[in-house]
Amino acid sequence: MEATSATLLKHRNWSLLVLSSFLFCFFLMLYIDNNRRPNLSALGGLWIAPITVMSEALATGTDITSTTTISKAIVATNSSNTSSTATSEATEKMEIVQTREKCDIYNGRWVYDQKAHPMYETSRCPFLSNQVTCRKNGRPDHDYERWRWEAMNCEIPRFNGTDMLERLRGKRVIIVGDSLNRNMWESLACILYSSVPSGRAEVDASNGDYKIFKAKDFDCSVEFYWNPFLVQLDKHERILSLDKLHVSARRWKGAKIMVFNTGHWWTHGGKTRVWDFMQHGGKMMDDLPLERAFQIAMKTWADWIDRNVDPAETTVFFRSISPEHKGKQWCYNQTHPMKGESYKDSFPRSIVEIAEKTIRDMKAPVKYLNITKLSQYRIDAHSTIYTTKAGKLLTEKQRRQPELYADCSHWCLPGLPDTWNALMYASFILEGSSDVS
Ligand SMILES: *[C@@H]1O[C@H](CO)[C@@H](O)[C@H](O)[C@H]1NC(C)=O
Ligand SMILES: *[C@@H]1O[C@H](CO)[C@@H](O)[C@H](O)[C@H]1NC(C)=O
Ligand SMILES: *[C@@H]1O[C@H](CO)[C@@H](O)[C@H](O)[C@H]1NC(C)=O
Ligand SMILES: *[C@@H]1O[C@H](CO)[C@@H](O)[C@H](O)[C@H]1NC(C)=O
Numbered sequence: 001m002e003a004t005s006a007t008l009l010k011h012r013n014w015s016l017l018v019l020s021s022f023l024f025c026f027f028l029m030l031y032i033d034n035n036r037r038p039n040l041s042a043l044g045g046l047w048i049a050p051i052t053v054m055s056e057a058l059a060t061g062t063d064i065t066s067t068t069t070i071s072k073a074i075v076a077t078n079s080s081n082t083s084s085t086a087t088s089e090a091t092e093k094m095e096i097v098q099t100r101e102k103c104d105i106y107n108g109r110w111v112y113d114q115k116a117h118p119m120y121e122t123s124r125c126p127f128l129s130n131q132v133t134c135r136k137n138g139r140p141d142h143d144y145e146r147w148r149w150e151a152m153n154c155e156i157p158r159f160n161g162t163d164m165l166e167r168l169r170g171k172r173v174i175i176v177g178d179s180l181n182r183n184m185w186e187s188l189a190c191i192l193y194s195s196v197p198s199g200r201a202e203v204d205a206s207n208g209d210y211k212i213f214k215a216k217d218f219d220c221s222v223e224f225y226w227n228p229f230l231v232q233l234d235k236h237e238r239i240l241s242l243d244k245l246h247v248s249a250r251r252w253k254g255a256k257i258m259v260f261n262t263g264h265w266w267t268h269g270g271k272t273r274v275w276d277f278m279q280h281g282g283k284m285m286d287d288l289p290l291e292r293a294f295q296i297a298m299k300t301w302a303d304w305i306d307r308n309v310d311p312a313e314t315t316v317f318f319r320s321i322s323p324e325h326k327g328k329q330w331c332y333n334q335t336h337p338m339k340g341e342s343y344k345d346s347f348p349r350s351i352v353e354i355a356e357k358t359i360r361d362m363k364a365p366v367k368y369l370n371i372t373k374l375s376q377y378r379i380d381a382h383s384t385i386y387t388t389k390a391g392k393l394l395t396e397k398q399r400r401q402p403e404l405y406a407d408c409s410h411w412c413l414p415g416l417p418d419t420w421n422a423l424m425y426a427s428f429i430l431e432g433s434s435d436v437s
């Protein structure tokens, strides 16, 4: 008897030892994997942006969503075979994940995918402006076209152009704002253009202030209105009217999807500032603080939306600030996204907060296309010297002076704005995922 129980005891100790060594090895493996990850990118593997999130996931390893993150991350490590596996898994998992939690499609990481193809080819999209066709303009590196955005805790529905056109059937889409929203329009127009048979689309992109794409078989159109303040600017008198929307607002009415942005032009100083006076309530002012002026203008826009838009009929998006890469974080010669959280934001936080608060306080629900953070990583995605100046391609001589001519605001196409549009599509599908909370 004694002998047996002693053996049993030994046996149990032995099992415990095996179990604990196994657990130890398992966590060690995860730990090593986590710490090694940044180096993998050098081998053409994948790089997971916010490393800290991985560590958090490990610390709370039992949490269901964290576990998902870990397994997904490990699955994704083999970049040569991700797209097929990841997407089929995506469709399977989508429903489960969705019911478990709201999908934050803006919280995630960029995954390098050697096999990834851009959503369209420049040669198939004849109306793309020279300002953004980096590859055609001679940009030698193309890896910037091969990064895919993945959400941290859920699967982003895969973009499907035909499905998007079905959803837009009989509808008007308007994109209103500055040249970064024009960048977004060019991307969307190309994506949809390449989803319809040739000859079944009409495009007028000749004018910088107004552009239109029409898909004949779907009776839908996507328009762009250049209107960087949303409110009215009198260019000759140099008066910015804070309480009057741009005259084109009459033509916004009736659109079923509206995408707005503003912000960059408000912060322009010195020679790039386009107004001398601001007008509000019949008074002319030249000393209104920027924040106050921006707040009044945003309210003018918000009131118009609340009065003129039926939320049951129309989806309104407001796109967040598109980050620049200047100064110490210069975009010139960059061929790889920024790692971790190293981006130092230079855009005034106060302006962002006013926009977000205005949207929160509106009657109509406005979806916040929260692309700032994910775009901050993409120091590699700007058009840099493969662009135009005053409508003309940069000359060789100008290209040799990148400090004067590199564009670190706008983005190459195909490129980053395609992801903005894919996320807009995703948020149609994941209803309610992008409200400002
Ligand atoms: C990745 O997948 C490819 C194709 O399935 C395979 O040949 C390769 O060995 C894998 N690499 C690693 C590191 O697992
Ligand atoms: C990728 O993975 C899938 C599923 O595991 C497998 O069937 C397929 O053969 C792999 N593809 C390549 C190119 O290795
Ligand atoms: C926008 O997304 C970032 C990254 O996920 C997040 O930190 C931030 O809180 C979001 N902003 C809003 C207003 O939802
Ligand atoms: C895209 O959407 C269309 C229309 O809804 C559908 O017929 C097609 O199968 C989808 N394609 C893919 C690859 O999911």
Ligand SMILES: *[C@@H]1O[C@H](CO)[C@@H](O)[C@H](O)[C@H]1NC(C)=O
Pocket (backbone or CB within 6 Å): 333
């Ligand atoms: C940019 O890259 C080119 C080619 O690799 C190199 O010759 C040049 O020195 C780089 N310039 C800067 C400012 O890094």
